[in-house]
Each structure stands twice: as structure tokens, then as C-alpha cells.
Amino acid sequence: MRHAHDMLFRTLADPTRRAIFERLCRQGEQTVGALTARSGVSQPAVSKHLGVLKQAGLVRDRHEGRQTHYSAQLHALSPLIDWTRQMAGFWQNRFDHLEDLLKRMDQ
Amino acid sequence: MNEASTETQSVVVERDIPHPPEKIWRALTQPHLIEEWLMKNDFKAAVDHRFSFRGDWGSVDCQVLSVEAHKTLAYTWAAFGLKSVVTWTLTPTSTGTRLRVEQSGFQLPQMRQAYQGAKAAWPGFVTKLEQVLARAA
Numbered sequence: 001m002r003h004a005h006d007m008l009f010r011t012l013a014d015p016t017r018r019a020i021f022e023r024l025c026r027q028g029e030q031t032v033g034a035l036t037a038r039s040g041v042s043q044p045a046v047s048k049h050l051g052v053l054k055q056a057g058l059v060r061d062r063h064e065g066r067q068t069h070y071s072a073q074l075h076a077l078s079p080l081i082d083w084t085r086q087m088a089g090f091w092q093n094r095f096d097h098l099e100d101l102l103k104r105m106d107q
Numbered sequence: 108m109n110e111a112s113t114e115t116q117s118v119v120v121e122r123d124i125p126h127p128p129e130k131i132w133r134a135l136t137q138p139h140l141i142e143e144w145l146m147k148n149d150f151k152a153a154v155d156h157r158f159s160f161r162g163d164w165g166s167v168d169c170q171v172l173s174v175e176a177h178k179t180l181a182y183t184w185a186a187f188g189l190k191s192v193v194t195w196t197l198t199p200t201s202t203g204t205r206l207r208v209e210q211s212g213f214q215l216p217q218m219r220q221a222y223q224g225a226k227a228a229w230p231g232f233v234t235k236l237e238q239v240l241a242r243a244a
Contacts, residue, residue: 089119095124098206105133
């Protein structure tokens, strides 16, 4: 789970990559060529970003003839939604450990 | 490509603890004690000191922002590509201390941007996400 978070955060931390992902969310399935046309970066760069997005499970590719079509996989974002809740759980858990320690410090 | 908005998310956890602030302060600031309840670390209660917390799963990069003995302590907390600030506040009570930790400034707006994009395509799904976020806020 932590690994999944790590990968998602790293993947979406890059603004160009995030823009590509957003475009796929907004406009549905796109080819590398179509994504490149409006991204302001080179096709190899777009392909590389798509590769990273794919590794993180954020996009899926579909081959059709000589074209590869990419689409967003929104469910891959779900671990992020729970981030604040998970951090709250993390601190609650640490507070428990802290209280245990404080008791031991009395002895 | 828009700039990320400045909107941030935060997490607050508070608890009444039946120990005096001075003692809790020690547990929050002495590395060997911090390790017992949080993580291994090379913390020093000195403003600007850079340190890290190390867990089995990786590490958290931090820098001390403010120190007011027995009262408040704040440090940056960068992990998983997300930067935030952790602020501890100790308030004396009749029975001990009200201890509060706030972790704020997550760059969740970056993720939110993605949700904004997603909104157009999957309204139902994103509405649910936003409800969850609203509850968690």
C-alpha cells in the first residue's frame, strides 16, 4: 500500500505528467500523437511520461494498428483520496505509542 | 498547464494526555525517546536543523521550523513526494496536557487538479471522492 502511494505521488508530482493525465481524464482516450500536439513537449518525452503513468496504473494502453491509444484509469487514484484519513490514523496510532512510552517514563 | 492552486489539506489529531507538558516535550524532542513511539531519527530541537525519520518503508525528510520549549514544535515533513508541515502544540490542562498535532500543507491540490480533470468524464465517481475528501478535511 505504501509503495502504491509512493508511486502515485511521485508520478503525479510532475506537472507535465499530471497535465497529460488530466487531458486523458477530460477528453477520454488519446493517441501519443494527439497528446504530443498539445503538450508542448516532444513525442519521446510524452511517451516516457505515459510509460511512467502506465507503471503507476494511472493509464492503460490499447494497440490498434500502428497506433497506441491511452486512457486514464481513475480508480488508480483511490489511494490518494484516503490520504488525509490515513495520516489521521497514523497519528492516532503514534499517540497510542507515545502514551505507552510516557507511562514507561514514570517507572 | 495551470499552476497548482494554493488550497491545502490538513490533518489534526488532538488528545488529552495525563502527563505534564515538560515530560511530553522530552518524548517529542529527544531522539532516543522519539524513536520509541514514532521512528528512528536524528532530530535536534534547533531551528533549521535538517533531519530524517527512518522507517522500514523509507524515510521522511524534515527540517525544524520552530521550537518553543514545552509549548510548540514545528517541522517540515516530506514523504512520498508530498511536502507538509507537522506542528505540535502542548497546552497544559488540569489533568495534564492537551496534545495536538496538525499536519498541513499537503500538495493535494495537485491531485485535486487531476480530480477536476476527471470531473468532466466521471461526474458520479468524482462527487463521491469529493464527499470523502470533505469528510476527511
